[in-house]
Amino acid sequence: xxxxxxxxxxxxxxxxxxxxxxxxxxxxxxxxxxxxxxxxxxxxxxxxxxxxxxxxxxxxxxxxxxxxxxxxxxxxxxxxxxxxxxxxxxxxxxxxxxxxxxxxxxxxxxxxxxxxxxxxxxxxxxxxxxxxxxxxxxxxxxxxxxxxxxxxxxxxxxxxxxxxxxxxxxxxxxxxxxxxxxxxxxxxxxxxxxxxxxxxxxxxxxxxxxxxxxxxxxxxxxxxxxxxxxxxxxxxxxxxxxxxxxxxxxxxxxxxxxxxxxxxxxxxxxxxxxxxxxxxxxxxxxxxxxxxxxxxxxxxxxxxxxxxxxxxxxxxxxxxxxxxxxxxxxxxxxxxxxxxxxxxxxxxxxxxxxxxxxxxxxxxxxxxxxxxxxxxxxxxxxxxxxxxxxxxxxxxxxxxxxxxxxxxxxxxxxxxxxxxxxxxxxxxxxxxxxxxxxxxxxxxxxxxxxxxxxxxxxxxxxxxxxxxxx
Numbered sequence: 001x002x003x004x005x006x007x008x009x010x011x012x013x014x015x016x017x018x019x020x021x022x023x024x025x026x027x028x029x030x031x032x033x034x035x036x037x038x039x040x041x042x043x044x045x046x047x048x049x050x051x052x053x054x055x056x057x058x059x060x061x062x063x064x065x066x067x068x069x070x071x072x073x074x075x076x077x078x079x080x081x082x083x084x085x086x087x088x089x090x091x092x093x094x095x096x097x098x099x100x101x102x103x104x105x106x107x108x109x110x111x112x113x114x115x116x117x118x119x120x121x122x123x124x125x126x127x128x129x130x131x132x133x134x135x136x137x138x139x140x141x142x143x144x145x146x147x148x149x150x151x152x153x154x155x156x157x158x159x160x161x162x163x164x165x166x167x168x169x170x171x172x173x174x175x176x177x178x179x180x181x182x183x184x185x186x187x188x189x190x191x192x193x194x195x196x197x198x199x200x201x202x203x204x205x206x207x208x209x210x211x212x213x214x215x216x217x218x219x220x221x222x223x224x225x226x227x228x229x230x231x232x233x234x235x236x237x238x239x240x241x242x243x244x245x246x247x248x249x250x251x252x253x254x255x256x257x258x259x260x261x262x263x264x265x266x267x268x269x270x271x272x273x274x275x276x277x278x279x280x281x282x283x284x285x286x287x288x289x290x291x292x293x294x295x296x297x298x299x300x301x302x303x304x305x306x307x308x309x310x311x312x313x314x315x316x317x318x319x320x321x322x323x324x325x326x327x328x329x330x331x332x333x334x335x336x337x338x339x340x341x342x343x344x345x346x347x348x349x350x351x352x353x354x355x356x357x358x359x360x361x362x363x364x365x366x367x368x369x370x371x372x373x374x375x376x377x378x379x380x381x382x383x384x385x386x387x388x389x390x391x392x393x394x395x396x397x398x399x400x401x402x403x404x405x406x407x408x409x410x411x412x413x414x415x416x417x418x419x420x421x422x423x424x425x426x427x428x429x430x431x432x433x434x435x436x437x438x439x440x441x442x443x444x445x446x447x448x449x450x451x452x453x454x455x456x457x458x459x460x461x462x463x464x465x466x467x468x469x470x
Contacts (some may be wrong), residue, residue, distance in 0.1 A: 224302035262301060
C-alpha cells in the first residue's frame, strides 16, 4: 500500500510541474529583465503587506495603504524618500522589514533568488546562471559562466563584510553618545546597510542633523555610499586584479575615474555655492564646511542622507544637486541615476565629434556605436520620465516648480533627498513617485537590456542619407 501511495503521489507532481512551468513562463517571460521586474513587484507587495500589520507600526494612527506601499517601494528601490517618519511610525519589526527590503533591493532580486536556490541545496541550472550573470552584469573577463556560483558568494560576502565593517565602526560611537548597547548595535547595522545600499533611511527621528560635525559617523557613511555606488562589476574587478590600473577593464576605469571626478567637482561647486549661506554652512568653521561639502557631494549622487534642509539651499545649489542626482553612480550598483558610464560615453562622443574622429575612443579602446545608441536612449527616456512625472505632480501639488522637479529627480534617481513634498502629497502623488522610483531602479538597466535583446541582424541595408543636424 505504501508503494502504491508513493506512486500515486508522484504522478500528480509530474503532471503539475510542466503546467506550472508553462504558466510561470507565460506570466513572467524568459528574459532576465522581465523576470527582474516581476520579482521586484512581488517583493514590494509582500513588504507592503508586512508593513500594514499592527506589529509593524507603533501605537497611534496606522499607515494607509498608499503610505505602506510608498515606504516599501522606497526601501526595495533603495531610494529613501519617506511619507512618514521611519523612527516614529514604524516599530522595530517595521524597521526590520524596511531593512530587509533595502538589502534585497540592493543585491537585486535575480541575485537573491539564485542565493535562495543555493541555500535550499539546489544546483543552479544554465538558465539560472545566465539570469544571475545578467543581474550582476558579469562579463567574461570577470568570470566564466561556470563560476557564477562562486561569484555570487563573493558578492554576498563582500557586501556583508563592508556592511559589517561600517557597523563595527558606528556602533561604538553611538554608545559613546549615550545609547545603550542593543540600540547602538541596531543603529550601527541599520546605517551600515542603508549607506552601502545607497538607501538613505535613518532610524533617528531627526536624521543625521545632530551628528552634522561628527567625523566618526559621517566619514564611514560616505565611504559606504561611495563604495556601494561603484557597482558589483567594479568591486569584482578590484578583487580580481587589485589596484593595478593597467589591468583594469574599461568599465572599471570609467566608473572609478568618473566617480572621483564627480565627488571632487561636486564638493567644490556645492561648497562654493553654500559657503556664505547662514541657513546651511555659513556659520561653520573651515573644516566643518569642507566636511559638509564632501558629504553633500557624495550623498547627492544617490546616498540620500542630508545634514541641512534642502529648502534652505541656494538656487544654484539646488541646480547642482539636481545634476548630480540625475547622473547617479556606477552601472549595476546600488546607486541610481542614468549612471556614470552612460554620461561618460555621451561626453566622449561629443569630444570625438568635435575632433572629427570616426570612432569614440577611451583609454585606447574603441567604444562600439551600439553602446552610444543605448546611452542616448537611456538619457532621453530618463529625461522623458522626469518631465512626465513633474507635469503629473504639478497637477496634484501646488508647490513651486523647482521643488517638484527636485522631488521627481530624487525619486527617479533613487536618491532620497527631499524638500518635504512626499509627506504632503495625496495618495495619487505617492503612487506617481512610487512608479518613478520603480522605473529609476530598474529602468536604466532594463531598457538597455531590452534594446540589446531586440537587436537583430539584417541581410540587407537601406541607402544612406544624412539629415541636417543642429
